[in-house]
Amino acid sequence: MRQSAGWCLIITLMLMQCSNSPLQAEPLQLVDTLASLKPRAGEIPAEAQILQQLLSLYPSPYQLVDISRNRAREWTKTAGNACIPWLRKTAERERDYLFTLPYMLESAIVLISLPDSPWQRQLEQLQDHSGRISLQQLLLLHRPPLLGVEKNRSYGAEIDALLLQHHKALYTRSTAGEFVGSMLPMLQKGFVDLMLEYPKIARRSSTALRFWPLSEAEPFNLVHFACSRSAQGEKIVALLNQIIRQQAGQPSYHQLMFKTLAPAEQAAALHYWQQALTITPKAQTPTAH
Structure with a gap:
């Protein structure tokens, strides 16, 4: 009986340790529909530089998936561990994907x-x-x-x-x-x-x-990763959110984001983005694939 109780205590302590440990790495398939990470002539666009910076901090290997924009969204729904960058979040899309926090924004x-x-x-x-x-x-x-x-x-x-x-x-x-x-x-x-x-x-x-x-336009466009609605996708979103929160306090990251904004917009844009980052994401139930 004492031996059984001892094992129960050990298992309980192990579970507590796991629950307090950092999120485990999760391989990611990035559906780069804008070809923003492919080598090209000229200056690399700001959105590609931001994406490169975030991915350099991702704690697991990622694979670029070469697929047309017209097919990318349907493919991501069933891939299990895929994400599309540079996407606006809508109520309709939230039924199909898990969204990260906004990792950048753009002019209206x-x-x-x-x-x-x-x-x-x-x-x-x-x-x-x-x-x-x-x-x-x-x-x-x-x-x-x-x-x-x-x-x-x-x-x-x-x-x-x-x-x-x-x-x-x-x-x-x-x-x-x-x-x-x-x-x-x-x-x-x-x-x-x-x-x-x-x-x-x-x-x-x-x-x-x-x-x-336009008077009906949102002040700025918040940009997200849209990921597979699955258990894997849920882990990937949690990892990406950690990285986004870390970068949100870095002035160098702000300067990258400001490259797409007029100087007069930058202070308001930073406030708008930081407010969006404080909103707690809704609990999302992944769909098993």
């Missing part, structure tokens, strides 16, 4: 036109005192512009709801391969009147463009 989504757009005068008339345009007012015009949007992208909860409501005023296409901002050629060729995009993506085009801030 904007409406984009060509400088000589026939819609310029109308857009100027719709601007409020702060220079913003209501997308709802624009789409409620008797003859609204043809707005180009990409299928399966989220532009923020309020804008997504408006796009669903006014779908007849939209030109929709699937995002092609690794190219985010694939609606730009459609705008350049006059197939659409206006489009929605992040300023940093649009600025990579050689075409002159005009940006119009």
Whole structure:
């Protein structure tokens, strides 16, 4: 009896020790749909530098998965230990993926036109005192512009709801391969009147463009990893969250994130991001695969 009790005590102490120990490493498959970690000519974009820094701190091997953006999300659902970086979190997506804390943010989504757009005068008339345009007012015009949007992208909860409501005023296409901002050629060729995009993506085009801030846009776009909804995915999210929290206090990490933001936005952006990091993630039940 004493021997049995002794073994029970040893097992109990071992379990307590395990519960207090750091999270165990978990291999990760990174679905790099933007090819941000592939060698390329020119300066490495800030989002790729941030991703590289986070992955350099990940305590287990990771594998890059080369798969098109159109297939990546379905594949990640069943992979078990995969994550997609640079994704916006929505209520609908949370049903399919486990999301990390936001690891960076970007400037708000904007409406984009060509400088000589026939819609310029109308857009100027719709601007409020702060220079913003209501997308709802624009789409409620008797003859609204043809707005180009990409299928399966989220532009923020309020804008997504408006796009669903006014779908007849939209030109929709699937995002092609690794190219985010694939609606730009459609705008350049006059197939659409206006489009929605992040300023940093649009600025990579050689075409002159005009940006119009939207009153329905979120102040900043929070960027997350979306991971497989599984027991493995849950461990990976916990590990990534640890790294994100560690980097959140590093000025060098802030400077990387600021590369995509205008100087006037940086203080507000840092406050917005740090507030988002303090929100306790909801308990998420993984789905067994």
